[in-house]
Amino acid sequence: xxxxxxxxxxxxxxxxxxxxxxxxxxxxxxxxxxxxxxxxxxxxxxxxxxxxxxxxxxxxxxxxxxxxxxxxxxxxxxxxxxxxxxxxxxxxxxxxxxxxxxxxxxxxxxxxxxxxxxxxxxxxxxxxxxxxxxxxxxxxxxxxxxxxxxxxxxxxxxxxxxxxxxxxxxxxxxxxxxxxxxxxxxxxxxxxxxxxxxxxxxxxxxxxxxxxxxxxxxxxxxxxxxxxxxxxxxxxxxxxxxxxxxxxxxxxxxxxxxxxxxxxxxxxxxxxxxxxxxxxxxxxxxxxxxxxxxxxxxxxxxxxxxxxxxxxxxxxxxxxxxxxxxxxxxxxxxxxxxxxxxxxxxxxxxxxxxxxxxxxxxxxxxxxxxxxxxxxxxxxxxxxxxxxxxxxxxxxxxxxxxxxxxxxxxxxxxxxxxxxxxxxxxxxxxxxxxxxxxxxxxxxxxxxxxxxxxxxxxxxxxxxxxxxxxxxxxxxxxxxxxxxxxxxxxxxxxxx
RNA sequence: GGGGCGUUAGCUCAGCUGGUAGAGCAGCUGGCUUUUAACCAGUUGGUCAUAGGUUCGAAUCCUAUACGCCCCA
Numbered sequence: 001x002x003x004x005x006x007x008x009x010x011x012x013x014x015x016x017x018x019x020x021x022x023x024x025x026x027x028x029x030x031x032x033x034x035x036x037x038x039x040x041x042x043x044x045x046x047x048x049x050x051x052x053x054x055x056x057x058x059x060x061x062x063x064x065x066x067x068x069x070x071x072x073x074x075x076x077x078x079x080x081x082x083x084x085x086x087x088x089x090x091x092x093x094x095x096x097x098x099x100x101x102x103x104x105x106x107x108x109x110x111x112x113x114x115x116x117x118x119x120x121x122x123x124x125x126x127x128x129x130x131x132x133x134x135x136x137x138x139x140x141x142x143x144x145x146x147x148x149x150x151x152x153x154x155x156x157x158x159x160x161x162x163x164x165x166x167x168x169x170x171x172x173x174x175x176x177x178x179x180x181x182x183x184x185x186x187x188x189x190x191x192x193x194x195x196x197x198x199x200x201x202x203x204x205x206x207x208x209x210x211x212x213x214x215x216x217x218x219x220x221x222x223x224x225x226x227x228x229x230x231x232x233x234x235x236x237x238x239x240x241x242x243x244x245x246x247x248x249x250x251x252x253x254x255x256x257x258x259x260x261x262x263x264x265x266x267x268x269x270x271x272x273x274x275x276x277x278x279x280x281x282x283x284x285x286x287x288x289x290x291x292x293x294x295x296x297x298x299x300x301x302x303x304x305x306x307x308x309x310x311x312x313x314x315x316x317x318x319x320x321x322x323x324x325x326x327x328x329x330x331x332x333x334x335x336x337x338x339x340x341x342x343x344x345x346x347x348x349x350x351x352x353x354x355x356x357x358x359x360x361x362x363x364x365x366x367x368x369x370x371x372x373x374x375x376x377x378x379x380x381x382x383x384x385x386x387x388x389x390x391x392x393x394x395x396x397x398x399x400x401x402x403x404x405x406x407x408x409x410x411x412x413x414x415x416x417x418x419x420x421x422x423x424x425x426x427x428x429x430x431x432x433x434x435x436x437x438x439x440x441x442x443x444x445x446x447x448x449x450x451x452x453x454x455x456x457x458x459x460x461x462x463x464x465x466x467x468x469x470x471x472x473x474x475x476x477x478x479x480x481x482x483x484x485x486x487x488x489x490x491x492x493x494x495x496x
Numbered sequence: 497g498g499g500g501c502g503u504u505a506g507c508u509c510a511g512c513u514g515g516u517a518g519a520g521c522a523g524c525u526g527g528c529u530u531u532u533a534a535c536c537a538g539u540u541g542g543u544c545a546u547a548g549g550u551u552c553g554a555a556u557c558c559u560a561u562a563c564g565c566c567c568c569a
Contacts, residue, residue: 010541011506011523069532076529093529110522124530147507147521149533154507156564168507261566351569483565494563 011144015109019140033115033136035064040085042120043128051122063088063130064115064138066167069148072106078129079105081114082167089129090116101135110148111141111167159491178297179475179487185296186250186270186471189289195246195272200235202228202252208453209233209392211445213256215265228254233392233466236273237421238456240464248272250471261483262413265492268471273421275462279404282418282465283381286408287316290379297478305411305480308377316379316408321368324382328372343367357441361386361401376409385419391431391447393419404465410477418467425457 022028042061046054065083075094080087094102108114118132146152151168158165158172165172187197205224207214209231217226232249239247253269274281290312294301301313319327326334336342343363347354352366364386376382385405387395393403405419422428432454438446475487485491 007506009506014523071531071534072528073531073534074528076531078531078534080532089532091530095529123532125532127530127532129530144506144522147509147533149521150508152507154503154564156503157507159564353569496563 012142015140015142015144018107018109019142022137022140028140030136030138033062033064033138035062035083035115037061037063038085039063039065039081039083039088042088042130043086046120047128049122051126054121059120060117061120061130062115062117063090065113066141067108067110067112067114068145068167070110075102077102077105079114081116089123089127090114090118090135091121091123091129091131092135093131096131096133097135104137105135108137109141109144111143111145112137113139113141156493159485159493160496162489175479175481175487176489178479181297182293182475182478183250183471185293186289188296189292190246190248190272193246193285195248195274196244198236198239198244198247198249199251200232200239200249202254204229206448206450208447208450209235210253210255211447213444215254215256230255231269231468232271233468234450234453236271237461237464237466238453240273240275241456241459241461245275245462246273259492261485262473264472264484264488267484267488270469270471271466273464273466275464277465278420278463279383279406279418279465282467283316283318283383283406283408286381286416286418286467286469290316293474293478303478303480305477306482308411310378310410310477312379314378316381318381318383318406320384321364321382321386322384324372324376325364325368328375329367337364357438359386359388361388365389373409373414374412376412379408379410381406381408390419391435392422392428394422394424395427413473414470415473415477416467416469418465421461421464421466423457423461423463425454428457429454 019028042063046059063081063083065081065088067079068082068087069080071078077092079090079092081090092102092105097105115136115138116130116132117134118130121129121131123129146164146168152158152165158169162172166176191197203217203219203226204214205226207227207230209229210233212230214227214230217228218224219226231253232251236247236249248270249272250270251268252266254266255263256265257263259265274285277285291301294303294312302309302311304310322337325337326332332346338360340360340363343360344354344358347358347363347366350367350370352370354363354366358366368382383406384396384402385393385407387393387401387403390403390405393405396402396404403419403422405417407414407418408416422431429449432447432449435447436449439448472484472487475481476484479487481487
């Protein structure tokens with residue numbers, strides 16, 4: 001495990017011998033080669049030039065990168081260097097290189113990092129290339145690259161050694177660039193609308209803002225337990241109390257739960273809060289956001305996810321949770337949804353872990369998740385969640401059983417969750433007390449009573465709406481990825 | 497937590513109802529001065545995930561374990 005040479009093999013030994021010779025010959029691992037061009041820049045600038053034009057006015061460049069392919073033909077050779085922008089072909093002729101340089105090149109291995117200086121030209125087949133006059137080995141690669149044609153396909157190795165995956169599989173590089181573009185677009189959207197980006201604590205004395213089990217850690221000097229945050233919500237609303245009326249945070253949350261294609265213990269969440277807005281305003285904002293993201297990242301509002309097309313340009317449907325239950329369970333009558341006996345029986349038949357303290361609201365939510373959620377393919381806002389399952393959301397004025405809350409579903413998955421915020425400190429205190437009672441009764445996901453948060457509300461939280469968007473799931477949608485691990489550079493795995 | 501599938505050379509994969517381990521790429525040797533999955537000839541390379549078991553004989557059958565993937569709770 002700690003032994004770096006534990007998986008040594010013949011091919012590595014051969015390369016180690018070359019490295020030893022290189023060391024003996026002088027200064028290995030040089031850092032004085034300065035490149036002045038990237039592969040993509042060269043293709044952009046000279047790709048359209050005629051071969052004759054390039055020959056008439058020779059352009060000298062210095063490129064560097066990893067050698068990912070090589071074709072040696074006696075006293076001349078071709079190779080491709082891969083840099084952050086793409087690939088550029090090198091052409092090496094023994095007669096055009098300094099004494100011994102061609103032989104040194106033949107001694108290099110696929111995977112080595114090379115620097116090359118030479119002249120831009122076009123080959124007979126029209127590929128833009130650099131005819132090399134000077135070649136330097138900058139970094140010896142001791143380990144061989146995966147198959148040049150098939151790349152690396154073993155999922156376990158791709159996740160554990162993402163660096164190899166990134167070298168070998170261009171699609172993976174492209175995916176994580178798209179992830180970065182999506183996050184850029186998210187930030188731009190909120191910044192343009194006057195939202196302030198903030199960073200709130202990742203380590204919480206009291207975990208809050210969501211129903212989830214936290215990771216626990218310990219601060220030695222203060223001798224206190226701390227919890228990795230399960231959500232930033234309560235801190236962000238404190239900031240709205242403080243007068244930052246539009247804030248957002250884009251950062252990691254941690255939940256001590258299982259790992260699946262939809263869940264990683266640490267995941268990226270965008271949360272934003274806007275004073276003097278309600279949940280309807282946020283639904284409008286969310287639709288605008290999704291359209292903007294699609295336009296920025298994909299150049300169109302239509303995307304294909306796992307073989308099905310979605311058009312984010314169309315208005316997103318808005319459907320009550322109760323109505324959704326009825327629509328997707330045609331055998332269930334409206335009156336039955338208000339009959340606790342029927343609901344409990346239904347839930348039991350679905351193998352849901354029904355508990356005695358579950359009220360109608362909790363039963364609805366569980367039944368909804370089981371029978372409706374996977375069917376919600378086209379974008380839909382499910383609205384009006386029961387107060388029982390929404391301890392931080394404002395009640396509806398016309399019916400306190402419900403809150404002003406929505407969740408956005410696309411492709412059968414919850415992508416966003418938002419609501420008008422509960423800003424009545426006395427109502428919030430009462431809801432915390434109920435949560436604390438549940439926790440005392442053994443519900444590990446129930447919330448703590450957060451006295452400082454109540455105190456903040458007592459200073460006055462203006463009417464506000466807030467929302468969280470699961471960024472990893474968003475990236476999955478925009479990159480057609482079936483597993484969250486595909487959109488995380490280093491997903492959590494058991495130690496090998 | 498339960499079920500299914502997988503793990504063979506550095507990589508990608510074959511390997512049938514059990515009979516002593518194979519290919520392509522990479523590597524090594526030689527040839528080749530515009531190739532691009534370069535080509536041609538030769539060649540090295542394996543604790544068949546791990547530990548047991550059945551058998552004259554196990555990559556192959558059985559059991560357990562580890563790791564991964566998928567589905568369910």
